[in-house]
Amino acid sequence: MEAVKIDATKSSPKIMFKPEDRKLKIKGESYPEDSFSFYEDIFELMEEAVEKYQSFTLEIEVSYLNTSSTKSFMTLLDIAEDGFKQGKEFSVDWYYNEENEHAYELALDFKSYLELPFNIIPN
Amino acid sequence: MKEMNILNLRNKLNRYGVIMSFTGPFSQGIIEEIGDALRNYLETKMNSRGEIFKVFSIFIEQTQNIKNYAYQLPDENTQEEILLSGILNIGFKDEKYFVSSGNLVKNEDVEELKERLMKIESYDKKELAKVYRKILRSKKEDDNDGAGLGLIEMARKASENIVFNFEETEQGYHFFTLTIRI
DSSP, X not given: OOOEEEOOBTTBOEEEEEGGGTEEEEEEEEOOSOHHHHHHHHHHHHHHHHHHOSEEEEEEEEEEEOHHHHHHHHHHHHHHHHHHHXXXXXXXXXXXXXXXXXXXXXXXXXXXXXXXXXXXXXO | OOOOOHHHHHHHHHHTTEEEEEESOOOHHHHHHHXXXXXXXXXXXXXXXXXXXXXXXXXXXXHHHHHHHHHTXXXXXXXXXXXXXXXXXXXXXXXXXXXXXXXXXXXHHHHHHHHHHHHHHHOOHHHHHXXXXXXXXXXXXXXXXXXXXXXXXXXXXXXXXXXXXXXXXXXXXXXXXXXXXX
């Protein structure tokens, strides 16, 4: 798979994928104009990772998601969950700032919907 | 033509506790800039980042709802009219922050929106969480770009009942207002 690097903007997060790390990193805030179009390619990347890799980590550090980005994150996490359900080592590391309840609650919410290993880590 | 009295307008906004007010077409850029200004302001007033994000997120959902509603309509003139009608106020009154918005809604869309809001109004926090979960877990991709989810999220973050109103205005439209107190 090919490496991906998308720089952050005010309303969209930084996205990084390096095939050698088996890791997709998303960091920043997300409230773009059209979240589905923004994440469409990332969904595809995740689907490809589920097909090709035995282990994979989604590393997320977002301080704010609007509701349509929340919906997109759910889709992305569901794809990772598919990998886990196929018996692969797919997991999520979710970093949050301890002062930010919004990010913590989001993480707890997502974790409750999923079975894959979901680590919520203060930083 | 009678000259507009800006001082009167400003005083009126003051009386309602309005801190920031914007009227006109919202673009993503404007939403981001006002959002920045709002957060900078709140950082001087509030200690908790969580509380700041609460006000900010209601601001984002309200403005993006107006924009998304306009853009999903097929007719460009209608889109423009609705975007131009947008107004947003953020303020502080009776010890609470509020975000209040208004925009034109086509007559034929009023009933559905009203019903949706009345339902949301009738839910307690637990039921809201349940409905939120249901919408988030539904596989449907569009759902008006999450407009349903946005309204529920705002109600979840509100400290009081949501307040909404529809008033018949120009031909073919109602003016819809929504106030969320945090």
